[in-house]
Amino acid sequence: SQELEQSPQSLIVQEGKNLTINCTSSKTLYGLYWYKQKYGEGLIFLMMLQKGGEEKSHEKITAKLDEKKQQSSLHITASQPSHAGIYLCGARNNNDMRFGAGTRLTVKP
């Protein structure tokens, strides 16, 4: 089955700094989802990447998909306290979705 590994596990940054979160798959990626989760709450859909080389942006968050490396990265520019939370990558596996363990982001004001 497909395994997703996220790095780093946790990240503490100063407000205004840029950061990158990585997600690496053990199998070919046919679609990669990024979600954000506040502690103990549901997942908020951020974006989906389907094609190799695809890049999407939403406000200050940009995600890229590198199919050859079976990897996706999520980049946040000029981080704000509102960006704090757990970022999860997910990949389709037939009818279900497999998730990484998440990256916990703390943004210090």
Add this chain to the structure above:
Amino acid sequence: ETGVTQSPTHLIKTRGQQVTLRCSSQSGHNTVSWYQQALGQGPQFIFQYYREEENGRGNFPPRFSGLQFPNYSSELNVNALELDDSALYLCASSLAGGETQYFGPGTRLLVL
């Protein structure tokens, strides 16, 4: 447009008891998936329902069962609760099995 809702928000049960969790899918969505998320881990797929039929199942024992109703709302039932069943239970709805899943706020279950 109404988002995914779940009830109850929190629940405390004792080992051996049974529990039913409920989920209302987003308006227009006919597919519901259930996930279990233990502390510090990503969500683990339990099963999916499409048009009232189970449409895929993860590595969970038969004491985890579900239902989907004609209005596409869904229930997750867990029998003979074990301590390890303590987790956040998430449901997600989508237009179809392969589409983007939108998640509810979750039900936090504590088994004592």
